[in-house]
Amino acid sequence: MMRDTRxxxxxxxxxxxxxxxxxxxxxxxxxxxxxxxxxxxxxxxWSIESPRAGGLTLAFMAGLxxxxxxxxxxxxxxxxxxLMAAWxxxxxxxxxxFSILSQCLTIFALLTGYQFILFWVDGAxxxxxxxxxxxxxxxxxxxxxxxLVGTLSRLHER
Amino acid sequence: xxxxxxxxxxxxxxxxxxxxxxxxxxxxxxxxxxxxYDHLGRIRRMLSIVAYPVQIAVASPFxxxxxxxxxxxxxxxxxxxxxxxxxxxxxxQFRLQRYEALEAESQRLRALRNSTAGLTNRFVIGDxxxxxxxxxxxxxxxxKGAQDGVFVGQAVLDAGGVFGQVARVGQLTAExxxxxxxxxxxxxxxxxxxxxxxxxxxxxxxxxxxxxxxxSADVVVGDLLVTSGLGGGFPAGYPVGTVAExxxxxxxxxxxxxxxxxxxxxxxxxxMFVWLKPQATTPVPAAAATSATSATSAxxxxxxxHVAPMPAPAQSQSAAAMPTKTPPPAKNPPPAKTPPPAxxxxx
Numbered sequence: 303m304m305r306d307t308r309x310x311x312x313x314x315x316x317x318x319x320x321x322x323x324x325x326x327x328x329x330x331x332x333x334x335x336x337x338x339x340x341x342x343x344x345x346x347x348w349s350i351e352s353p354r355a356g357g358l359t360l361a362f363m364a365g366l367x368x369x370x371x372x373x374x375x376x377x378x379x380x381x382x383x384x385l386m387a388a389w390x391x392x393x394x395x396x397x398x399x400f401s402i403l404s405q406c407l408t409i410f411a412l413l414t415g416y417q418f419i420l421f422w423v424d425g426a427x428x429x430x431x432x433x434x435x436x437x438x439x440x441x442x443x444x445x446x447x448x449x450l451v452g453t454l455s456r457l458h459e460r
Numbered sequence: 461x462x463x464x465x466x467x468x469x470x471x472x473x474x475x476x477x478x479x480x481x482x483x484x485x486x487x488x489x490x491x492x493x494x495x496x497y498d499h500l501g502r503i504r505r506m507l508s509i510v511a512y513p514v515q516i517a518v519a520s521p522f523x524x525x526x527x528x529x530x531x532x533x534x535x536x537x538x539x540x541x542x543x544x545x546x547x548x549x550x551x552x553q554f555r556l557q558r559y560e561a562l563e564a565e566s567q568r569l570r571a572l573r574n575s576t577a578g579l580t581n582r583f584v585i586g587d588x589x590x591x592x593x594x595x596x597x598x599x600x601x602x603x604k605g606a607q608d609g610v611f612v613g614q615a616v617l618d619a620g621g622v623f624g625q626v627a628r629v630g631q632l633t634a635e636x637x638x639x640x641x642x643x644x645x646x647x648x649x650x651x652x653x654x655x656x657x658x659x660x661x662x663x664x665x666x667x668x669x670x671x672x673x674x675x676s677a678d679v680v681v682g683d684l685l686v687t688s689g690l691g692g693g694f695p696a697g698y699p700v701g702t703v704a705e706x707x708x709x710x711x712x713x714x715x716x717x718x719x720x721x722x723x724x725x726x727x728x729x730x731x732m733f734v735w736l737k738p739q740a741t742t743p744v745p746a747a748a749a750t751s752a753t754s755a756t757s758a759x760x761x762x763x764x765x766h767v768a769p770m771p772a773p774a775q776s777q778s779a780a781a782m783p784t785k786t787p788p789p790a791k792n793p794p795p796a797k798t799p800p801p802a803x804x805x806x807x
């Protein structure tokens with residue numbers, strides 16, 4: 303049991319680090335607004351796949367890392383990611399038997415909720431970003447979901 | 461870890477709910493403390509050190525590629541580059557010839573007016589790091605931080621003109637908010653006629669706007685905007701942009717003016733952090749006496765070498781230039797005395 307968790311932790315940490323690097327990778331400004339929230343998707347994957355190994359702690363830490371790296375008010379991404387990862391964990395048994403399309407739709411809803419909490423905190427702390435572009439990230443993230451599940455499940459079954 | 465695994469196996473949903481509420485409360489507390497108080501600066505600075513390796517890891521392949529391309533570039537290209545740079549340098553030196561004299565003259569004139577707004581003291585060059593911050597905010601990360609003396613609100617220039625100001629300082633890095641950010645505003649002056657206004661960012665790197673000019677204001681396409689130095693954050697006289705378009709709708713009371721920024725906001729790799737001069741009228745003892753009112757803020761500034769409390773004196777003096785304020789009568793006699801020594805000192 304102990305070994306089991308440790309084996310799961312390594313791919314978890316690795317994938318989170320890679321996703322964090324992807325979140326700050328410089329892109330041309332056209333693509334930049336289309337960048338999906340890689341780290342959020344990875345956190346969702348692990349909350350659904352093995353909530354006991356990391357779960358909300360991973361979500362909270364990943365959120366804090368995003369706050370520091372993006373230079374926004376501390377706790378913003380942590381709050382959004384914690385709430386949505388909890389929801390994903392709650393839904394995980396149903397999600398596993400969903401068809402791939404329903405999974406994508408659920409992930410879209412989760413990502414939109416995440417984006418909405420960020421939007422709300424942005425507004426509440428007095429620097430609102432009203433650009434329409436921010437609502438594109440959930441759509442792209444949802445399209446990317448099957449790809450991510452394929453890659454990550456191969457990675458951690460090995 | 462073990463503790464929450466136990467809760468997870470015993471009561472799955474209650475454990476989840478409990479931890480969710482706990483973490484959310486911690487996150488909310490962080491948001492409120494970070495927004496309302498300044499206690500988290502140190503924590504954030506430490507966390508930024510932890511984030512630094514990730515940023516370096518992402519930026520280094522791009523820097524490595526740049527280095528590689530530079531090192532394999534052909535001899536011909538390098539020679540062409542060198543010729544171009546030499547030509548530019550010649551031109552710059554030619555322009556600089558009069559600069560020393562003009563600078564001295566400007567300082568004399570400023571001493572007459574007892575104004576020190578916007579003289580720069582010292583520069584530090586920083587490199588823009590190849591990482592993206594928030595896609596919807598115009599910010600860049602620069603590899604100079606608190607350990608180089610960079611402070612929040614500091615003016616940042618590039619080779620073309622005003623680039624932005626420091627928004628947040630980490631130990632090793634600093635975030636610079638661009639003049640084109642939608643939340644940024646900078647006091648400017650039209651170089652041609654001295655008209656003062658405020659340039660506001662639009663969220664688009666190629667465009668600023670002047671929202672506070674009336675339709676009858678004297679502004680035409682091609683006008684150069686320079687920093688006015690009011691407010692004390694920016695040094696005076698640096699180019700901010702040129703007027704690109706003026707739309708005057710007779711039905712509106714305010715004109716719609718677009719400005720093209722002078723700095724290469726989307727291309728610059730080297731930025732200059734600027735420290736403003738604490739007090740320019742040092743050679744004149746009488747002037748020091750007149751500025752005794754602001755000595756409390758000037759003294760720590762002088763001792764620190766680089767300056768945070770600069771805004772206060774600059775503002776008070778620019779305000780003193782207005783006729784409606786009461787201080788000028790009290791202040792007027794000493795400045796009237798200062799010109800002769802200032803002149804004598806310079807000759």
